[in-house]
Amino acid sequence: MPSALPLADPAPLDGALPRSVAEGSADRAFGVYLHVPFCRVRCGYCDFNTYTSDELRGAKRVDFAGQAIAEVEAAGRLLNQSGAAERRASTVFFGGGTPTMLPASDLVAMLDAVRDTWGLAPDAEVTTEANPDSVDADYLEALARAGFTRVSFGMQSAVPHVLATLDRTHDPDRVPLVVDAARRAGLDVSLDLIYGTPGETLDDWRRSLEHAIAQKPDHISAYALIIEDGTALARRIRRGEVEAPDDDLQADFYELADRMLADAGYQWYEVSNWAMTPAQRSHHNLAYWTGEDWWGVGPGAHSHIGGVRWWNVKHPAAYAERIGRGESPAAGRETLDDRTRFVERVLLTSRLRDGTPISSLEPRGRTSVASLIADGLVDPAAALRGTVVLTLRGRLLADAVVRALLDD
Known part of the structure; x- marks a missing residue:
């Protein structure tokens, strides 16, 4: 979720949806995305809508779960008023930021609100993102007991100098520990990797792939590093401190990933995503890519219902203020032609x-x-x-x- 919000029409303060969103809604899947915008440190490459403690002026992390729950409850009322078909949530995804910066009890409370508002489909996929150093076995077991089915760990690399360039703080040796803890809790596991970091070699990337494959996750995502304007990494490149990613080398990285993952039994199903079986694909992300419906909860979160798309105010303080006044947190809206x-x-x-x-x-x-x-x-x-x-x-x-x- 990039930090810059697009320009569009203002969204109504009551959040009311046009009746057009009801057309064909019974034939579309429905998912919920909850954006938890908190991180311990800001990674130098990140352009997502995230905030460290020093950037949270006017908002408190301890209040966030209650605010998100209030938006979920309002969303349920607004969908009912629109005439859209009643649908259970087939996917729920906690992203960020680092959702696991919050206590497990907060994530559980937010999932319970989704369950109380819409219900969960019998085979619902419920995912949270996590950093390897933001969870332990007790935390993961608490999520699994509450109905979470999947955890996506931001591994990014197994090479210390690559992690340092990305400003990632975890020890690569922790990845096997949390993957094992997640499996023992009964959760499916996805690992996220990034390639093309300044200074990363093909051997570095091979080492990261080998480390990821050795954990036998159900799913692996591998994304080319994109240098976003305004990030610390972009400024370092502009000052000549590190070199910009090389397109030809990134192609080599991708080809190596595809070959090694295929040899290990993974099938690509989206350009940057591989899974062991179709059942282990990210069904939440597939809903985005195939134009299904989802409601995005939290600061800067985007939603799409029946060809109507909108996005919330960015800063947690502005979000909290809107929720506190009983208003929709939506900042802008567009109806797609x-x-x-x-x-x-x-x-x-x-x-x-x-x-x-x-x-x-x-x-x-x-x-x-x-x-x-x-x-x-x-x-x-x-x-x-x-x-x-x-x-x-x-x-x-x-x-x-x-x-x-x-x-x-």
Whole structure:
């Protein structure tokens, strides 16, 4: 969740949704995202809406769970008033920030509010992000008892100098300990990795992959480092203290990851995500990529219901003030037109292993498929079955593929 919020129309203070969100709602899955914006330190590369203790003027971490619960309860009323179909939450995701900066009892209370407001589907996926040094066995067991099913650890790297450049504070040796604790608690495990850090070599990246694979997680995400304007790392690069990531080297990193993960039994299902089985994919993130409905709770959180998208005020103090007055925390809102929804659908589904149906493309986009196959960017066998699926080369050049598919 980038820290800069987009420009759009003001959102109504009562948060009321247009009746249009009810159309087709019974056929869409519903998820809940809870943004916990607290971190112990600010990582130099991070552009997310997060705050350390020194940046929390006007807000108290101890009050956050109650504020989030108030938004969940208001969300339930607003969805009922909109006429949208009653749906249990099929996914719940606690992100941040570092949600596990809060006591386990706070996360449990927020999950209980979701359960009381909408109910949870029988096979609901309930995930929290965590840093390896922000949880222990007791914490993870408390989450599992409350209904959490999955934990996503921000491992990022197994190499100390890479972690130091990223301003990550955990010891790589702690990763196996928390993965084991999560498994003993009955939780599925995902590990998040970052590649392309200034100073990182291909051997460093291989070492991180080996360390991650050795833990036998259910799911691995591997993201290319993006240098965001305004971050400490961007300033260090601008001053010449470290070198900017090299695109060719990042491609080498990705190819190594895909090869090693495939050899270990993982299948890619989105350009940056691999899972052991389809059941172990991140179903919450899949709901984003396939245009389902979700309600985002917390400062800066984004929501999407039936083609209406909105986002909350960013700072925890502003969020607390809105909630305290009984107002919607939404800062802006937009209703997506048909063209925007089409573009976003192609942009997102083309990154998935399941691909984009060729029949859903516009005429010139359909015509471009043959040249994409000739360039080695699209799988010819999948295209014969009527779907655009990226090859490994296509995943490396996914933006170019999308431009071709959207050519009008």
